[in-house]
Amino acid sequence: MADTSPQRPARTLVLIDASGFIFRAYHAIPPLSTSKGVPTNAVLGFTRMLLKALRELPHSHVAIAFDKDSRVERQKIDPTYKANREATPPDLLPQFEHIRRVVDVLNLRVVEASGWEADDVIGTLARRGREAGFDIKVVTGDKDFVQIVQDGVRLFDPMNDRITDTAAVKERLGIEPRQMRDYLALIGDAVDNVAKVPGIGPKTATELLTQFGDVETLLSRLDEVKKPKIREALGAHRESLLRARQLVTFNTELPLDVALDDLVWREPDARRARDLFTELEFFALLRDLPQEEAPQVAPLVTTTTFVTTEDEVKALADAVRVAGDVTLIPAFEGMPFAAALVGMGVSLPEGATRYVPLRHQQLGVAQVRPEAFVSAMKPVLEDAAIKKGGHDLKALTLLLATEGIALRGGQDDVELLSYLLNPSRREHALPDLARERLRAELPALPAVTEGRKGRALADHAPDEVGAAYAVRADAARRMAPELWRELEAANLASLARSMELPLLPILAKMERRGVKLDVPELALISARVDSEVTAREKACHAAAGHEFNVGSNPQLAQVLYEEKKLPILKRGKTGPSTDQEVLEKLADEHGSELARAIIEYRSLSKLKSTYLDTLPSLVARDGRIHTTYHQAATATGRLSSSDPNLQNIPVRTEVGREIRRAFVAEPGHQLVSADYSQVELRLLAHIAEDPVLIDAFLHDEDIHSRTAAEVFGVTPAQVDREQRRVAKMVNFGIAYGLSPHGLSTRLGISQESARDVIERYFTRYAGIRRYLLETVEKARKVGYVETLYGRRRLMGDLHSKNRGVAQAAERAAINMPIQGTAADLMKMAMLAVEDALRQEGLRTTLLLQVHDELLFEAPDAEVEAVKALAARCMSSVAQLKVPLKVDVGAGRSWADAH
DNA sequence: CCCCACCCGTAC
DNA sequence: GACGTACGGGTGGGGT
Structure with missing residues (x-):
């Protein structure tokens, strides 16, 4: 009976067969690498297994065993042992080092014995542990380990959750665990080059062992073996059988240089584990780690020197020129294109970081006259040969432009560089980057609110804020080299140097210039739309039979579905949908006056609130609108625009176009628009090398008509409007990973006909189908997709267990190379x-x-x-x-x- | 008063 | 869920 006394805590020794799992993991998981190209499939599988075993098995003591020159001892018995094993695959070799690092950060004790396999180490530890009263769990997937199973020694295979104890062995193999050595020797092991006895398989082996017990007894009583063929074979292979049993037998008497007490389990080093998993891009595994304790505050610099006199600014400029490299973090308030530069954090490769206070408002604080700063620093800041670093160099460029300085030599924009490494990431905020890359917590910036509570930045004394900005500059400077190394490793450095960094000052210039808005013209439109919106709102109330907030979807849903009892055609997360598609159906098919009125109200109020009401308030004193372009925002490499977003100004409806009429040129000027025609479809033709699509563009055909002709099997001249509409939708959807369902709802046709159209499309455009499949397949393998020019998007979700997530990732993977190129x-x-x-x-x-x-x-x-x-x-x-x-x-x- | 999730709609 | 990439407005719920 088991010891049930409560006083004695269970002491469980978990023994992990590392070597076995490395190869299993390598073969079980398709090739995988980090964004830097480091192969990681075996590391990932191994780590998952490890964490799972530790999560599921109670453990007071843990040891992890590796092979070490493992063939040496057994090849003394048989020189051909494991001789026909293939060489370690080249992409597995570099993974061993990372596996060791994983084991290290998890604080697991490694045990190995030169010349011996992990099997022998574990056999020895299991015996010693059992003798000391431990409960033993062996984490392995290797059937050879069955030989050490006994009461209190069990096997656990984390890959299929199988626990093997004495009873399980008897049930599955029909033998006692201690007979496993004899069993294995009889049936042999082709993989390890362990000879088998010909003609004996699992069945016969079990029979023989049931009758005779072990190999010695069997051989000594050979004449009792009934089947002549078997008897002869055993007689003929007597020597090799005994040798085979020697080979498969674990040595449980190794002189290991470890005490059981040394194997006491210790908590993983969460911080280092976090860093390592981040480096290896095992993001899903990060969640399994214990949360970090209080964030470790590691001040990057100990001193910030305040530059407060003209001589000191001149000295700073000289130091910058000598260093040829300076990192700057501006302190400012307001929009960058029209902000006041309050101060500047400065970091140089050598020496203390500085803060230059310029426009702090407190009386009597020592600071530099802005003009003195400009005249001293302008030459170095405009010298392209002096490298500039920072975080969001476009903002810095704009600020300096206001001071009359044209920043040149921008290179180490850590926000931009981090973006290129992982454009899917939502933010590249400096404190986050510092935490990840430098393991440092940046001090908070002073609370700056324009409202009642906070003070404007300029109201803070320099010594309150200076160090914070200076430390940021120091952090940005220190992380730049590693960013560049990673960019080089991912072949992204030239994209950074020849495309993104040169674009940065151009965007700054565009923002600074702004676009003129004809405010009176907009006001005229606004007044008209205003009365229209009010009228439509009244119409909605009339149709509903009472007043309600037409802008509130929950209230609208109540009227439509509860009061009017209209059918619910679509649901969202929180309730029935009231989107345009639904309203169209309710209006057309159920004759809902209210739905029709809401549609009209919506389109107008959208234009009013988003554009007509908002744009005038964003006109700067120069009568122009200065958007902000975001160069580190989208997952595909596009720019985005905000405050306001000038990339979604209406164009499709008549009222929308009127809004564009308010964007005007200065007197004596005109606006010139140049746009690529069908650029994404053309790129698809090029990238997929589809002959039909290429042909269509070479002849400058109406691409939608041509597609319709191909899909419906008619000549382009015979294509009717409906066919062209369908083809146009397919052309637009194809690069988005369109589905029969999506196409059918958009076209109002059945899913079957949509499926049919798509199928015919892919038959005619076989190159496109091939390209789409190849793109997803390659993305799964390497973990990213890329554009013609090497821009990358990491695609982790492709392996998501959630099918919806994985499919969404596939569609994103299809789209990115097209949109990104x-x-x-x-x-x-x-x-x-x-x-x-x-x-x-x-x-x-x-x-x-x-x-x-x-x-x-x-x-x-x-x-x-x-x-x-x-x-x-x-x-x-x-x-x-x-x-x-x-x-x-x-x-x-x-x-x-x- | 601010923040957030959600729904919805505008652009390419 | 349902066709990719964005930004942003309004509502309504929650918090300070």
Whole structure:
């Protein structure tokens, strides 16, 4: 009977067969690597197994055993032992080191014995542990270990959750555990080159062992073996059988240099584990780690020197010139294009970090006159040969531009560099990067609120804020080299150097220039829409029979579905949906006046609240709107725009176009618009090398008609409107990973016909199908997708167990190379355009980028030249298998330029 | 008064 | 869930 006395805590020794699991994990998990290209499949499988075993098995003591020159001893018995094992695969070799690191951070005690296998180490520890009264659990998937099973010694296979004890062995194999050695010797092991006795398989082996007990008895009583064939075989292979049994027998008497007390389990080193898992990109496993205790505060610098006199600023400028490298974090308030520079945190490769107070408001604080700062620093800041670092160099560029300084030499923008390494990441905030990359907590910046509670930044004394900014500069400077190493390793460095960093000052210039808004014109539209919205709201109330908040979806749902008893066609997370698709159906198919009225109300109030009411308030004193472009925001490499977002100004509806009429050129100027035609579809043709699609673009056909002709088996001239509409939808959806369901709801056709259309599309455009499949397959294998120019997006969710998540990731993987390459092309076009404008000495400026469109403001005299220049630059930015078509137009307003 | 999730809608 | 990438407004619930 088991000891049930409560006084004695269970002492369980867990023994882990590391070597066995490494190979199992390697073969069980498809090739996988980090974004840096480090192979990790075996490490991941091994780590998962390890964590699972520790999670599921009670353990007071733990040891992990590795092979060490493991063939030496057994090859003394048989030189061919394991001789036909294939060499370790090249992508497994480098993973051993990381496995050791995992074991190390988990604080597991490694036990190994030179010349012996992990099997023997575990056999020895199991025997000693059992003798000392431990309960033993052996974590392994190897059947050889059955031989050490006994009362109190069990096997656990974390890959299938199987526990093997004495009873299980008897049931599964029909033998006692101690007979396993004899059993294995009889049936042999081809993989390890352990000879078998020919003609004997598992069945016969079990029979023989049941009758005779072990190999010695069997051989001594050979004449009792009934079947002559078996008897002869045993007689003929007597020697090899005994040798085989020697080979498979664990040595449980190794002189291990470890005491059982040394194996006491210790908590993992959570912080180091976190770092290692982050490095290996085992993000799902991070959750399994114990949370970190209080964040460790590691001040990066001990001293911040305050630069408060003109001489000191001059000395600083000299130091920057000597170092050839400076990292700057500005303290400012307001929007960057029109902000006051309050101070500057500065870090140099050598020496203390500095803070230069410029516009602190407190009386009597020592600070530098802004003019003195500018005159001293301008030469070094404008010198492209002096490398600049920071976090969001575009903001710095804008701030310095306001001071009359044109920042050049920007290179180490850690936000931008971090983005290129992982564009899916939501934020690249400096404190987060410092925590991850430097294991340092940045001090909080002073609370700055414009409201009643906080004070403006300038109201804080320099010594309150200076160190915080200086430390940030120090942190940014220190993480830059490693970022570049990672970029080099991922082949992203040239993208950073030749595309993103040169684009940065161009974006700054666009933001600074802004686009003129005709506020009175907008006000006219607004007044008209205002009364329309009110009328529509009244119509909604009338249709409902009472007043309610038309803008409230819950209230609307109540009216539609509870009061009017209309059918619920779609549900969201929190209730029945009231989106446009649903309302259209309710209006058309159920004759709902209210639904129709809501649709009209919605479209107008959207325009009113988002654009008409908002845009005028964002007009700066110069009468222009200064958006902010985000270069480190999207997962595909596109830019985004905010405050306001000028990339979603309406264009499709009449009222929407009127809003574009309020975006105007200065007197004597025109807006010039140049946009890529069908750029994503053209890129799809090029990247997928689809002959049909390429042919269509080479002949500049109406691509939707051509697709309709292909899909419906008619000539392009025979295509009717409906067929073209279907084809157009397919063309748009194809790069988004469209589904029969999605297409059917969008087209209002059945899922079957949608499926049929898609199938016929892929039959005609076989290259596209192949490309889409290959893209997903490769993404699964390498863990990322990339554009023609090497921009990468990490794609972890492809392996999600949640099917929906995995499928969404597949669609994203399909889309990214297309959307991302289009973004790359546009960025290169912007560089080319800016260069050409300067070369030709034109005064035209680039104002806006809307993914596939560039908007310029050109003096009247330059309009035609700019139209030609833009078309030329944009279409010649890459030589593809299809031409890049560019449409250009010009006019007084954005609407007129189209 | 701020923050957030949610729904919805605008762009490409 | 249901076709990719964004930003942002309103509501309504929660918190300070």
